[in-house]
Amino acid sequence: MKSQALKGHLDLLLLAILAEGPAHGYAVIEALGVRSDGEFDLPEGTVYPALHRLEKAGLLGSEWSVVGGRRRRTYAISTQGRAALTEQASAWDRFSSAVARVIGDHSANGEPSWA
Amino acid sequence: MGVIDDYLAALAASLGGHRDREDLLAETEDHLRTAAERFIADGMAPDAAEEHAVRRLGDPAVLGRSLADGGSGVAVPTARTRRAGAIAALGAPLWLAYPLFGLLADRADQTQDWEGTPRTLFIIGSSLLLVAGLITLIGAVGLAQRHGGLGRLGPIAVAPCGLALVVMFGAAWFETLWLLLLAATVAVLAPTLWRRRLAPRAPLAALLAAFPIAGVSIAALHIIDFGPVDSYGDRNQAFALGSGIGLAVLAAGIAVIGRWMWSEQAVEVEDSGHVRVA
Known part of the structure; x- marks a missing residue:
């Protein structure tokens, strides 16, 4: 998927990944790729500013540890983040259902169902 | 590496x-x-x-x-910003030339005709002042470029410094005006760099303190009646020494920031936008 199209939904995707459990930045990026079957291949450099922004907004928290001699920052979703995820996921469901209804059969056959 | x-x-x-x-x-x-x-x-x-x-x-x-x-441009040190820092650092001591030569000229004026040695000393001090102003302008532009231009703030900060240089060229003896213009550049630039931690804080503190120190020193020297009063009623030596104390602090701050800019590793920004360490 084009990274520009993804950007608008990046916060929702990051919150959804971290709702499964705490993870460091690289693991979040990896999970995005795996869970989308490789569809979401956005520039990795865009993920960290988004994670920092979400942390600043109180939707995520982070902790430092030392792994293999390297400092590692692990992110975890906050209570506020879970509430935001529920709200954003619900909005996305309404939006995607509406888009699916409008598109109808075009997405599968390339022809509208009434044609 | x-x-x-x-x-x-x-x-x-x-x-x-x-x-x-x-x-x-x-x-x-x-x-x-x-x-x-x-x-x-x-x-x-x-x-x-x-x-x-x-x-x-x-x-x-x-x-x-x-x-x-950060700012709107690419905020990296380049060969150009390093050179600007080196020029500012090396030229910083020149800020002491104008008050020093001003003092010498005024002292000579007590015993000699102004058109002789005093005038020559004053012209030397004024000429070195212009060089000091120019190198500081180069340093200020380099510092703004180092941080991606600093958005709108960059030109707002650098403009008074450029104007101060024009005033120095036209009327070097109008110290109050060019000192205030320089103070304006420092007042805009230093707090922003301080707040965003974009430059070492100690020399930024020196820059911010320089002009109040100059003002207090000039006032104190007038209070103790330092130096003779000229035919216009001015205490030139009190002004030269007081401003000299403040300018010494300014020069120290500029020298340290310039040295820091020079010490950074240059990064080359290619036309394609790709960046590599030089």
Whole structure:
């Protein structure tokens, strides 16, 4: 998927990944790729500013540890983040259902169902 | 240095003195080395794995700007900003020339005709003042460029410094005006750089303190009736010494910031937007 199209939904995707459990930045990026079957291949450099922004907004928290001699920052979703995820996921469901209804059969056959 | 080290050096340069610089670098290093380890585990050669990891993370200057939320331009030290720093540092002592030669000229004026030695001393001091003003303008422009132009703030900060240079050229003896213009540049630039931790704080504090110190020194020297009063009723020596004390603090601050700019590793920004450590 084009990274520009993804950007608008990046916060929702990051919150959804971290709702499964705490993870460091690289693991979040990896999970995005795996869970989308490789569809979401956005520039990795865009993920960290988004994670920092979400942390600043109180939707995520982070902790430092030392792994293999390297400092590692692990992110975890906050209570506020879970509430935001529920709200954003619900909005996305309404939006995607509406888009699916409008598109109808075009997405599968390339022809509208009434044609 | 490996590809990852080069990348981290370029990112460090882009982040400047950002308050979370060490954390941001540590997080980026962990990302790159973890990614490279995964690629190696998948069968890639170590060098190729590092290059692939770096390529996937994107341009370090762009990442640095996104992380630091800095100015509008590419905030990296370049050969040009390093040279500007070196010029400012080397030329900083020239700020002492004008008050020093002013003092000497006024002392000579007590015993000699103004058109002789006093005037020559004054002209030498004024000429060196122009050079000091010019090198400071170069340093200020370089410092703004070092931080991506600092958005609208860059021109707003540099303009009074340029205007001060014009005033010096037209009327070097109008110290109050060019000192105030210089103070305006410092008042705009230094707090921003301080707040964003974009430059060493000690010399920024010196720059901010220089003009109040000059004002207090001039006032104190007038209170104690320092030096003779000329035919216009002015105490030139009190003004020269007082402003000299403030300008010495200013020169020290400029010298340290210039030296810091020079000490940074230059990063070359290519036309394609790609950035590499020089």
